[in-house]
Amino acid sequence: LAKGVAATSLDDITSRAGVSKGLFYLYFRSKDELLAAMQDQFSARLADRVRAATDLAGDWPGKLDACVQAIFDSYHERHDLHEVLFQHAGHVSASHRATHGLALGVIGDLLAAGQAAGAFDVEDPAATAVLCWAITHGFDPGFQGEPTVADDRLLSAARQLFRRAAGLIAGG
Secondary structure (H helix, E strand, O other): OOOOOOOOOHHHHHHHHOOOHHHHHHHOOOHHHHHHHHHHHHHHHHHHHHHHHHHHOOOHHHHHHHHHHHHHHHHHHOHHHHHHHHHOOOOOOHHHHHHHHHHHHHHHHHHHHHHHOOOOOOOOHHHHHHHHHHHHHHHOHHHHOOOOOOHHHHHHHHHHHHHHHOOOOOOO
């Protein structure tokens, strides 16, 4: 986080981790492979957090709200790490693109389950999940430009959009 990916050397990494280069190379072939593993881990933790939050929510509209809140909270709590891993790394690994699907899968599963329960009116849960996931990228202040929109307004708008995408009417 302090130096960014490009300026961080393998010596920096192994020194900070308190391991030898030999041990590093036992697990990773390169700094890029370590970065890919960190991207994968970040994505998996986000998907787990969203799944846990939606599992705990009571009703279907509450599950959608919990999904939005979990993504928002995760993004804001780990914004610096997200920026380093995905914006400043210079590339997104192929394995990350696959694990990026974890978040989409959680959202898609939620929409499909709500559809199956008769609570949502979603024609294509997988495609709708892609659009819902895209909505959450607005939580990034860099995505918004200037001036930025207040967090409470973003959360309210994202909740409303998720609900509408799921076929719920206002207050639904």
